[in-house]
Amino acid sequence: MEASDVEIRRSLRRRRTVTAFRENGRVVVCLPSRLSKAEERRWVQVMLDRLAAQERRRRPSDDELLSRARELSRRYLDGRATPSSVRWSSAQRARWGSCTPSDGSIRLSDRLRGLPTWVTDYVLVHELAHLLVSDHGPAFWDLVGRYPRTERARGFLDGYSHAAGRPSDSDGDTDDESDVDSVADDLVTGETGAAD
Numbered sequence: 261m262e263a264s265d266v267e268i269r270r271s272l273r274r275r276r277t278v279t280a281f282r283e284n285g286r287v288v289v290c291l292p293s294r295l296s297k298a299e300e301r302r303w304v305q306v307m308l309d310r311l312a313a314q315e316r317r318r319r320p321s322d323d324e325l326l327s328r329a330r331e332l333s334r335r336y337l338d339g340r341a342t343p344s345s346v347r348w349s350s351a352q353r354a355r356w357g358s359c360t361p362s363d364g365s366i367r368l369s370d371r372l373r374g375l376p377t378w379v380t381d382y383v384l385v386h387e388l389a390h391l392l393v394s395d396h397g398p399a400f401w402d403l404v405g406r407y408p409r410t411e412r413a414r415g416f417l418d419g420y421s422h423a424a425g426r427p428s429d430s431d432g433d434t435d436d437e438s439d440v441d442s443v444a445d446d447l448v449t450g451e452t453g454a455a456d
Contacts, residue, residue, distance in 0.1 A: 268291060268300065269288060269291070270292070271290060271291070274290060274292045274293070275292055276292065278291050278306075278307060287307075289307050319373045322345070322347040325384070326345060328380075328384060329366060329388060336385055340392055341391040343365070343366050343387075343388065344363060344364035345366065346384070347366075347367055347368070349368065352371070353369070356369050356386075357372075357386065357387045359387040359390045359391060361391050364391060366384070366391075368380065368387075375420070376416070381409070381413075382409060382414070383413075385404055385406075385407040389404045
């Protein structure tokens with residue numbers, strides 16, 4: 261990252277803490293005003309490294325997604341859901357995820373990248389459950405409910421969709437005609453979709 265991509269904000273009120281976050285395509289590092297230039301350089305580098313590590317955790321590779329899905333299946337579904345592949349998809353505009361039970365493939369929307377890990381984990385558990393149960397009936401929700409943050413993640417996704425100006429129904433059942441058509445198409449192709 262270039263120095264022009266980093267904004268330093270010094271504060272007289274900030275005494276001991278240093279924070280970093282992204283804002284409008286730049287990294288903002290907030291520092292106490294008393295730090296020397298050498299301390300500033302050191303803390304900026306520390307915070308850039310921490311931010312990069314945090315972002316890597318929130319943006320796992322396809323292989324890392326597959327590994328995470330297998331771990332979640334083991335932890336919450338007794339290892340019964342065995343995905344053959346898990347990958348990011350830019351084609352997932354109306355859903356957070358989808359799967360094809362016949363070949364065990366799972367796709368997650370690129371829109372999940374950068375969201376909290378526990379939200380992505382929920383979508384993975386949702387799709388893993390579809391490898392075992394194709395509909396959104398009680399047996400399906402019993403499986404998904406084993407993930408302890410299910411309700412919190414569904415609420416997060418609903419709020420996130422609302423803030424983005426998109427309609428959302430986190431269980432995948434909607435009255436919107438275009439969504440009904442896509443659900444019907446998915447049943448024909450053997451795919452199931454997760455919440456949006």
